[in-house]
Amino acid sequence: MTASLNRLPSDPRSALLVIDMQYDFMPGGALAVASGDTLVPLINRLGAQFCNVVITQDWHPVDHISFASSHAGRAPFDxxxxxxxxxxxxxxxxxxxxxxxQLHADLDVAHAQLILRKGCNAGIDSYSAFVEADRTTQTGLAGYLKERGIDSVFVVGLALDFCVAWSALDARAAGFNTWIIADACKAIDLNGSLDTAWKDLAAAGVVRIDSAELTA
Structure with missing residues (x-):
């Protein structure tokens, strides 16, 4: 076990946070992340190691402010x-x-205690599982975890440089020990966003590990 890893998955103070493993982020989806579907078996194996699992689900109304279609003359990725x-x-x-x-049908973490839907507010985007993009509106996840005595989170899923990174940064800001399991994530990498994300994560004290380190 790496020296930076002071919580095991089986520790009741640890939780696995599975970010947005939904069909629209899979190959063929509306906002596909390359090879995103290949993460499912690994996340299932990781999930089996944790007694605490939280799943997030992007859940937008039809007229969401983050959609290019909601802004005349604008195109996706503007x-x-x-x-x-x-x-x-x-x-x-x-x-x-x-x-x-919908969550990918092969995602098999039936013991997950919470599915957190985010991005439900039509006027605010929400990459993070903890705080919406206005950086004020809380989702309630930090309180939920703290009430259950959880002080450490391991983050996996899609997309690494957006929802995974923002969730990890906000987890750290809320006082949680935070790890990203890098090989259990995939990125969009839009205009250098992946490199920026890793730099921001390192600066914030989020630790990057690989899944093998959880059993090493």
Missing amino acids: SITLPYGPQTLWPDHCVQGTHGA
Whole structure:
């Protein structure tokens, strides 16, 4: 076990945070992350090691402010400024109740205690599982974890440079020991976003590990 890893998955103070393993982020989806579906077997194996698992699910209304279709003359991946700051515009994705918003059918973590839906507010994007993009509105996840005595989170899923990274940064800011299991994530890498994310994560004290280190 690496010296930086002071919590085992089986420790009741640890939780696995599985980010947005949904069809719209899989190959063929509206906002596909390359090879995102290949993570499912590894996340299933990791999930079996943890007694505490939380799953997040992007869950947007049809007119969500992050959709390029909500802004006349704009295209997906344009950047605009909203009242809460810069916003990348996305293709319509993970619309509430659609197939694309569903969790991958092969995701097998039936013992997960919580499925947290985010991005439900039509006027605010929400990459993070902890704090929405206005950096004020809380999802309640930090309180849930702390009430259960959890002080450490391991983050996996999609996409590494957006929802995974923002969730890990906010977990760290909320006082949690935080690891990203790098080989259990995939990135979009939009205009250098992956390199930026890793630099921000390291600066914040988020530790990068690989899945093998959990059993080494």
